Each structure stands twice: as structure tokens, then as C-alpha cells.
Amino acid sequence: MFTGLIEHTAPVLEINRQSELTSLKIQNTHFKNLIQGESIAVNGVCLTVTNFTNDTFEVDIVNETMNVTNFNQLQPNQSVNLERALRLDQRLGGHLVGGHVEGTGQIITSSIDGDALVLEITVPDMLMKYMVHKGSVTIDGISLTIFEVDYERCRITLNIIPETQRQTNLSNRIVDDNVNIESDMIVRHVAHLMSFKQAGGTHV
Structure with a gap:
């Protein structure tokens, strides 16, 4: 974890x-x-x-x-x-990340807004239901907040603060680069349980 x-x-x-x-x-x-x-x-x-x-x-x-x-x-x-890996005695400053990447996305646009790096990234269709406005997503291992969600075009927008730019490799990423994506495991598991219930399942 x-x-x-x-x-x-x-x-x-x-x-x-x-x-x-x-x-x-x-x-x-x-x-x-x-x-x-x-x-x-x-x-x-x-x-x-x-x-x-x-x-x-x-x-x-x-x-x-x-x-x-x-x-x-x-x-x-x-x-x-x-x-x-996370120790049980340390603060959880980001969000729970399993390290199990579910797919990749492509950087479509990269721009600067003040001090922030703004990235628009494609997301595989099967993962879009887990993308939530102001929710969490992991990109190349980085816990990030989703700034905008475009469900029709299967894209999300991320604002990268200067500290994250300094501490990660995102500042070296360019348009057309592919990045690893892991959805928020809590959202994913809740969605799975809800779909199981709707399908008539009784054992969780």
C-alpha cells in the first residue's frame, strides 16, 4: 500500500x-x-x-x-x-494507492496557468466511471486531485502545483506521452459492491 x-x-x-x-x-x-x-x-x-x-x-x-x-x-x-510502501505509523498525506495500475492515458494538452502545470489526459473508457470531480486519481504513482472530468471524451484535467512539479517527473512529461493510471480504490470498490447488489448478489 x-x-x-x-x-x-x-x-x-x-x-x-x-x-x-x-x-x-x-x-x-x-x-x-x-x-x-x-x-x-x-x-x-x-x-x-x-x-x-x-x-x-x-x-x-x-x-x-x-x-x-x-x-x-x-x-x-x-x-x-x-x-x-506505506508504514502504519505514518500520515496518509495523499490517498490509498494499491500500486496496481489499471491502464494508461495519453497527455493531450499541457499548459501553464500561473504557477500550475495543467494537464489534460485521456482515460480508458472502463475507468471513466471512477473519475470524480474533486476526487483522487493516481498518475504515474502521484496522488492528484481531478480538476475537471469530461465523460463524453473520456478525459480528465489536472492542476499540478509547483511542489509536485519539483518532486516528480511530471514536469518532464510532454504532449503524447503515456502515463500510468490507477483509480481511487475506495470509489472502485464501492462501485463494485453497488453493481453486485443491483445484479441480485447476496454474498459480499
Whole structure:
């Protein structure tokens, strides 16, 4: 479980693509006392640390994850957002994030409004019912508030404050880039329970 508050960004040093598995080696100058097997969200995807040194760590990605995320477009030296798993004794500053990306969206427009970076992003049709005005969404692992929702065109608009621009890789994103999307798990689970009830289900 994560909060969507990015702790830092780091470049991908190596990408080893094989038929069944892709391995990433990522620079690490921030996380101390890493443990093999712990979870780290990389661009919002919950991955397991398989190996580490004093200044790097490695993760493996299965093909299913490659297919539903933007990792298939990842290049060496590209910066990724990183967050270690949530501890039960820390504040939940963002919202509950599972690290299970449901699909990708494309940046349609990028503009500046005062100090804010304004992004318009497409959302897969199957996820639009979970997009709520002033609700939460996770983009590349970042907990963000939805500023506008366009249900007809399957798009959302996000206003990115300067602090988020500094702490994440969103300031490096350009039009046509694909981003990972995870809907708000609470909205998603409530919608699932409601649809189950409407279908006549009795066991939850």
C-alpha cells in the first residue's frame, strides 16, 4: 500500500528485456536500509526489490504488467517516480494507492496557468466511471486531485502545483506521452459492491 506522495525520482540505469521478464536497475541515493523483497512503487507500479547495492536497486516486471503500463516505452536514463510502501505509523498525506495500475492515458494538452502545470489526459473508457470531480486519481504513482472530468471524451484535467512539479517527473512529461493510471480504490470498490447488489448478489 502507498500514499501517492512521491519520495524522490531517479534514473533507470539499465533495462534488461527478456521474453518472459523485464528487469530494471534504478539509481538509489535516497532510500536507506533497503530489504530484499520489499515493495517500491515505480511510476505507480508496485514492484519487488530483487537485488540492491549501496546506490542501486533492481526490480523485475512480468509481461502482464508491461502490457498494461507505460513500462514498454521506458528508456535508459529516463526518470521514474519512487515511493516506498506505506508504514502504519505514518500520515496518509495523499490517498490509498494499491500500486496496481489499471491502464494508461495519453497527455493531450499541457499548459501553464500561473504557477500550475495543467494537464489534460485521456482515460480508458472502463475507468471513466471512477473519475470524480474533486476526487483522487493516481498518475504515474502521484496522488492528484481531478480538476475537471469530461465523460463524453473520456478525459480528465489536472492542476499540478509547483511542489509536485519539483518532486516528480511530471514536469518532464510532454504532449503524447503515456502515463500510468490507477483509480481511487475506495470509489472502485464501492462501485463494485453497488453493481453486485443491483445484479441480485447476496454474498459480499
